Amino acid sequence: MTDENVKRYCEPEALAEVFGCQIVNLDKIKYFIFDFGGVMVPSSNVLKNLLDLLNTDLKISIHYQDPLYKKLKRRLSAGILSSREFLVLLLDKYYYSKQNSVKQRALPEKKVNIDYYLELWFNMYCRFTHLSPKMEEIVHHLHNSRFRVVLLSNVYDIYAKGNNLRGFYDIFDETFLSNEIGLKKPDIEQYRYVLEKLSADPHECIFVDDKLKNLVP
Template sequence: MGMDLKEQEEDIIREVFGSQKIRLYKIKHFIFDFGGVMIEKTFVIKNLIDIIESDLKATIPRSENSYYRKLFRQVGSGVISSRDFITKILDKYYYPIKKEKEGALPEKKVNVSYYLELWFQLYAKFARLSEDMKEIVQNLHEAGYIVSLMSNTFDIHAKSNELKGFYEIFDNVFLSNEIGLRKPELEKYKYVLRKLKTKPKYCIFIDDKMANLIPARQLGIYVIKFESIQKFKEQLGDLGLKDISDVSRKDIKLQYKEYKLIKDEFRKAKKKYEKIKKEFLKTDKDTSKLKIDLQLKFDDYMIKKAEYKKAKLSKKELVSRIKVS
C-alpha cells in the first residue's frame, strides 16, 4: 500500500532536516507544546460544534477556507473571545437559515452562555495532564533547564488549564490567545525568543505537528516531533538525558569546561614540543641540554595528548545527532 500525501510530505521534511547536531552543553531551554504533547488531543471544539448542529438542526461548514476556520483562528489568537466565536457562528449559520425557512427570526435567542459552559465542562472533563510528561518537565527544571510552554489555545481552555494548575510546572507560558500570535506564524517563535532573551541555538522545541516545527528549525531552534511518550523518552536518551533525574545542566557545563581546559593544555604542550624540536634540528651546538629539554617536552606532550584523547571521548557524550522525528 502506498503512502498518503501527509506521509510523503513528512518524509520529505525529514530528508530536508536530516539529523540535527545538538551540543547539549549549549542547551538552556526546553519549549513544549501543550495539546498532543502535555495532554492528549481532546477534540472538544469539534464535539461542541457537533452538539450545536444537532441541537439547532444547523449545518456549519468547517473546510479550511470557511468562515468557521477564520473565526477559529481569531479565537485562537485572542482577536475574539470564546463567546464571540459561538455568537458569530450562530449569526452566520443559524439565524439567517432559520429566518429563510420560517420567514422570521426565532422569538428567543440561543442561550450562548449554555454552550460556553458546556464547552468549558467538556474541556475540563477530557483534558488530563500526562503524569509522565509532568515528571519529565519537572526533572528538566530540577536539572537546571528553563522549561517553557508555547501553545495555540483559546481563552476558555486557558482558564480551565490555569484553574487545574497545569501551567504551574512551567517557568514561562506563552499562549496564543494572550500574545495574539499562533504557530506556525514565524513571529510567534521570534516573540518567544525575545521574551526568553535567548538565541535559537540554545533551545529545543517539542511539538506534535510538523508544520509547527518548520518555522522553529528555520530560525535555528532544535526541534523534536512528539509522537509518543515512549518515543520521546528514547529521543531524550539520544540527547544524553536518558535519566534526567541524575542529570545536572551545571555538571554538563562543567564537563565541557574541563574538556576545553584539557584541550588548551594539549595545544600548549604540542606548541612547546614543536618549537623545541625545530630548535633542536636547526642547532649545530652542543645539544645535550636541548636533548633533555626536548625529551621533557615530548613526554609532557604525550601525556597531554593521552588526556585530550580521553577527554574527546567524554565530550562525544555531550554532542548528539537526532532526527526531527
C-alpha cells in the same frame, strides 16, 4: 566537544525525512520549549464535539471546511475573538441567518442560550483533558537538571482558563499563550517574540511540538 556533551537527536520519522538527524550540544541548551495540546495533554476533539451538538440541537449544519469557520477559529486562537464572540458569530452565520430567511413563522425566533453552550464547552474540555504524567515527569527532570522549561501554545481562552484553574501551567517557568500575545504558530513572529522575551538565542533552545508545520524553521 566530547561524546558526553553531545546528544544525537532524531526527530520523529516524518520530520527526520525532511531534516534528518541533528546534533545537539546540551552544554549550549538553556531552554526546553513545549507545545501543550498533543504534547503535554493528548489531542482532543472537544470543539468538534461541541459543534456536533450544536448541529443536532439547533438543526443546523456547521461546515468545518467553510472558509468563514476556519477564519473564526484562527481569530479565536490568536485572541482576537473570545470564545463567546466565536459562538455568537457562528450562530449568526449558521442559525440566525437561517431563521431570518424563513418568511413566515408561526412562532417567534428561538434565542440560543450562549451561556449554556459556553459552560458545556468548558466542562467538556476539563473532563476530557488531563496532563500526561510522563510529560510532567520529564518537565520535573529538566527542572532538576537546571534547564528553563517554557510553554508555547496555540490555545483558546476557554481552554487556557481550564488549564490555569487546574494548575497545568504551574510547572513551567514561562508561558506564552497565543490568545494572550496575539500571535500563533507557525507565524515566525511568534517565535521571534518568545526569543526576545527570553533573551535567548535559537541555538540555546529545543522546541517540542506535535505538528510538523510548527517545527519547520
